[in-house]
Amino acid sequence: MIPSERRDFIYRHVHEYQLVTIVALAELMSVSHMTVRRDIHQLEEEGKVISVSGGVRLSDALRQELAYKEKAQLHHRQKRAIGKYAAAMVEDGQVVYLDAGTTSFEIARHLAERFNLTVVTNDFSIIQHLMNRPQLNLFHTGGRVDQRNFSCAGSSAAMLLRTLNIDIAFISTSSWDLEHGLSTPHEEKVLVKQALLDVARRKVLVSDSSKYGKYGMFRVCPLTALDDIVCDAALPPDALQQLKERGLRLHNINL
Incomplete structure (x- = not known):
């Protein structure tokens, strides 16, 4: 996956499960934990998700709907x-x-x-x-x-x-x-x-x-x-x- 595809995947996955661990995302996408953390950081800067200890959850303030x-x-x-x-x-x-x-x-x-x-x-x-x-x-x-x-x-x-x-x-x-x-x-x-x-x-x-x-x-x-x-x-x-x-x-x- 290219970075934009990974971030779309993370955002969709968090929509479905509300709270997702970095370990789970890394396994699902076959990438390193550091790559997942970078993608989460980008999504967090866009106001879409919030980092929590060891994972990520959807932001209460919804900035964008899924397609x-x-x-x-x-x-x-x-x-x-x-x-x-x-x-x-x-x-x-x-x-x-x-x-x-x-x-x-x-x-x-x-x-x-x-x-x-x-x-x-x-x-x-x-x-x-x-x-x-x-x-x-x-x-x-x-x-x-x-x-x-x-x-x-x-x-x-x-x-x-x-x-x-x-x-x-x-x-x-x-x-x-x-x-x-x-x-x-x-x-x-x-x-x-x-x-x-x-x-x-x-x-x-x-x-x-x-x-x-x-x-x-x-x-x-x-x-x-x-x-x-x-x-x-x-x-x-x-x-x-x-x-x-x-x-x-x-x-x-x-x-």
Whole structure:
């Protein structure tokens, strides 16, 4: 691997396992410990990771999201379970919004077998998957294309959403917690998510627990602006307690 490939590998691996040792990374990439330390130092200077004794963890301040293909390789079981559960929340005849992301794609897989639904999304992978399902009404938001995430974002996508009435919106995120609420490292995503908050009757966050405790530069909304949170059961106990105290409908899925 060249240095940039190694750093991408480390960043992806830390996303999946949260805390990784230098010994493990050196073995996985067949390089020296010193090489791994140099790569970690570079990632740390970019604000992506934090060095700990003998290893590295993801920074709480999220500077950059993984590309769609890389995200699709992580946390399969959690995303599949969340997708199945969330799809069961949809009622016949509803207008459903699926936010861009690999968890939303799992919802789409289950909705593909349903009838009498209208699906709105900014995600090209979801549209492609549902394209051969003539029983569904499909709308794509359009807008500025984000090649890394196979989706559209920005003011044009938000403008289209503001012309619609959405019954239930499944909102994805790369980072959320009690202090910062829903956030993102990418400014153009804020407009789309905030438009959804205005036009959707029911707003549901779908996220696996690995994204909890992270925050991006751009704030979307406090968690209290949401109606439901669908997540796996691995959230920290103190977070579970505080979410319940704030009256949020938290759907914990045991795998």
